[in-house]
Amino acid sequence: MAKENDVVLVYFEDKPLIFARIEKILPDAKPDWYHVKLLILQTPLYSVTWILKDTYIAGEEFTMGGKKVRMEIVVCPEESVKNTFQ
Numbered sequence: 430m431a432k433e434n435d436v437v438l439v440y441f442e443d444k445p446l447i448f449a450r451i452e453k454i455l456p457d458a459k460p461d462w463y464h465v466k467l468l469i470l471q472t473p474l475y476s477v478t479w480i481l482k483d484t485y486i487a488g489e490e491f492t493m494g495g496k497k498v499r500m501e502i503v504v505c506p507e508e509s510v511k512n513t514f515q
Contacts, residue, residue, distance in 0.1 A: 430487040436470070436503040442496055447471060448503065454486070 431437055431451055439447050449467040457463055457480055465486060466478045485491045490499040 430483060431500060431502050437467075437500040438503055439467075440497075440499045440501065449500075452476065 448470040453466040455464045461483050468476050
C-alpha cells in the first residue's frame with residue numbers, strides 16, 4: 430500500500446494522467462476508508478483530498494464519476510548512466 434511521501438502515478442481510464450505525492454493519509458469514520466491528501470506535481474502545484482478504501486491506496490482500480498482510476502507507486506529506476514557531475 431502507498432504511504433505518506435510516496436510518489437504515485439494516477440491513471441485515468443487506463444492512461445497515465447498525473448504524478449502526485451501523498452501528503453497525508455488520515456482515517457475516515459468508515460472502517461478501511463481514508464482521507465488521502467495528494468499534492469499534484471504540475472504547474473501550478475495544488476492539492477486534492479480523496480476518500481479512498483485501503484485497497485484503492487494499494488493500487489486497486491476504482492471509479493470517480495463513472496471513470497476508471499487507479500494509483501501506482503513510482504519507483505526510482507536504477508541509474509543507467511554513470512554520474513559525470515563530479
